[in-house]
Amino acid sequence: xxxxxxxxxxxxxxxxxxxxxxxxxxxxxxxxxxxxxxxxxxxxxxxxxxxxxxxxxxxxxxxxxxxxxxxxxxxxxxxxxxxxxxxxxxxxxxxxxxxxxxxxxxxxxxxxxxxxxxxxxxxxxxxxxxxxxxxxxxxxxxxxxxxxxxxxxxxxxxxxxxxxxxxxxxxxxxxxxxxxxxxxxxxxxxxxxxxxxxxxxxxxxxxxxxxxxxxxxxxxxxxxxxxxxxxxxxxxxxxxxxxxxxxxxxxxxxxxxxxxxxxxxxxxxxxxxxxxxxxxxxxxxxxxxxxxxxxxxxxxxxxxxxxxxxxxxxxxxxxxxxxxxxxxxxxxxxxxxxxxxxxxxxxxxxxxxxxxxxxxxxx
Numbered sequence: 090x091x092x093x094x095x096x097x098x099x100x101x102x103x104x105x106x107x108x109x110x111x112x113x114x115x116x117x118x119x120x121x122x123x124x125x126x127x128x129x130x131x132x133x134x135x136x137x138x139x140x141x142x143x144x145x146x147x148x149x150x151x152x153x154x155x156x157x158x159x160x161x162x163x164x165x166x167x168x169x170x171x172x173x174x175x176x177x178x179x180x181x182x183x184x185x186x187x188x189x190x191x192x193x194x195x196x197x198x199x200x201x202x203x204x205x206x207x208x209x210x211x212x213x214x215x216x217x218x219x220x221x222x223x224x225x226x227x228x229x230x231x232x233x234x235x236x237x238x239x240x241x242x243x244x245x246x247x248x249x250x251x252x253x254x255x256x257x258x259x260x261x262x263x264x265x266x267x268x269x270x271x272x273x274x275x276x277x278x279x280x281x282x283x284x285x286x287x288x289x290x291x292x293x294x295x296x297x298x299x300x301x302x303x304x305x306x307x308x309x310x311x312x313x314x315x316x317x318x319x320x321x322x323x324x325x326x327x328x329x330x331x332x333x334x335x336x337x338x339x340x341x342x343x344x345x346x347x348x349x350x351x352x353x354x355x356x357x358x359x360x361x362x363x364x365x366x367x368x369x370x371x372x373x374x375x376x377x378x379x380x381x382x383x384x385x386x387x388x389x390x391x392x393x394x395x396x397x398x399x400x401x402x403x404x405x406x407x408x409x410x411x412x413x414x415x416x417x418x419x420x421x422x423x424x425x426x427x428x429x430x431x432x433x434x435x436x437x438x439x440x441x442x443x444x445x446x447x448x449x450x451x452x
Contacts, residue, residue, distance in 0.1 A: 091191040097150035098143055099193065099209040099222050100157045101246055105132035107160030107438065108153070120149055155441040158220060158248045158261070163434045164444065165267040166287035166451060169256045169280060177253060178219065180278045181207070189221070201226045201244055205273040208246075217254040223247045223270050249274055250444075255452045257287065259444075264430040286431055289451055297407045297426055298390065303450045306411025308390055309423070310383035313402035315374035329356040371401040383408070405429060408436070413446050 105113065106129065113131040117124045122134050139145045150157065182188050189210035196206060205223035212219045227245040231238055247270045251258040258274065260267035271286075293299035301308040329352070336352040339345045374380065380402060382395055389395050406427045412419050422443055425434040433447065 091188070092143075093190055094193070094209060094211045095147065095151070096154040096157055096211050096220060097146045099211050099220065100146070100150060101222075102132060102136040102140075103246055104157045104160075105135055107162075108132070108156060109438070112153070112156070116149060116153070156438070158250075159435075159439040159441060159444060161435055161438045162261045163263045163267070163430075163432050164259050164261050164447075165264055165271070165430075165432045166257055166259045166289065166448070167271050168285050168287045169258070175253060177251065177278045177280070181210075181221075184277050184279070190219075196224070198242065201242065203227075203269075205247065205270045207273075207277060213250070213252075215254070218250070218252045221249040221251065221274070223249060223273060225266075225269070227266075252448075255448075257448075257452055259448065264427075264432045267432070287451065289426065289431055289433060290428065292451055297404050297409070297428075300426060300450075301388075301407075301409045301411075304409055304411040304447065306409045307388035308407055309385070309388070309410045310381065310408040311389055311395070311402075311404055312406045313380045313382070313404050314378070315380060316371060316401050316403060325359050329359040332356070374398065374401055379405070413443050415440055415442050 108116075110128045110131065113128060113135065114124045116135055117131055120135065120138060122138065124131070126134070135149075139149060178190075182190070185207050187194050189207055190212065193209040195208055201224065203226050205225040207221055208224050209222045210219055224244055224246050226242055228243045230241050230243055232241055233239075245266070247266060248261045249258055249270060250261070258271075260270050260274075262270060268286075288295075290297065290300060293303060297311070298308055332352045333349075333356050336345070336349040340349045380398070382389060382392070382398070384392060406425065406429070408423055408425050410421060410423045412421050414420070420443075421437070422439065423436040424447065425436055427434065435443070
């Protein structure tokens, strides 16, 4: 009977680069390898020792399996129609012509294209979840020596996590690449029609604040777009707002009521009837493409300024900081939520446990 591959067996050099230097030094120490050098050097030294050696991979990398396919990454989720996820694994094995859970099949370099292809797979903690590795041609670099130029293709490997019980899968890559990998996976399992991206904020009422609450975390930065309460915002109106703000500063410094009154009257003339119907806070924000409000060490929602401006802002995303108990210790993690990209980026290197924590709240 063929031996099933585990996560540490489908790991590649690029995955080792996701680990911190301290983590790589620890692995090198356990393997009696040199611990001096930069992070890429340490990763390459480990890779040269373990590649193709399943027994050594199991011995030296198993303790790190919850980190190897994660790291600092973007994640996009896709929803499969209820009832369509059963039998995906069998279809996948049949379609790709080999059993990726038993073998790693790397394509010849010259045959690699920008279309992702499956090269290996490994089971997860339960029978309904597993990991797939796809490779694709990600670009071409030039190596120039004198009058000669050599074109060298570059490749990238992407992880797809499948959960048949939740009827979903996630692609761990930036949004553009994630969509391409998702299409390749859907074709492989004959599920293109049943494939839809998961709107990450729908479970939270399209509210990034509600998502922060679900993660029991803090909203530490909000990326927003001002509400378009005025169709046009002229240079004259912009100047009028600036003068009001300057006059207000002067009033606080010298109690110059006359100057503040004059500028308010001039602004009223500049805006005509619009100034009567639009709140002044909204006027200040008008004409600005993006607004970013952030705070360190606490929740942004505790700021009076944020509460004051929030009614006139459309959230486009934000940064959420939350705590997850990982390996018995509480650890702080930060994610960036993108509404337009419909993705989550793990600013803090993630683990499988952290990804599960976020995933279970989205699904």
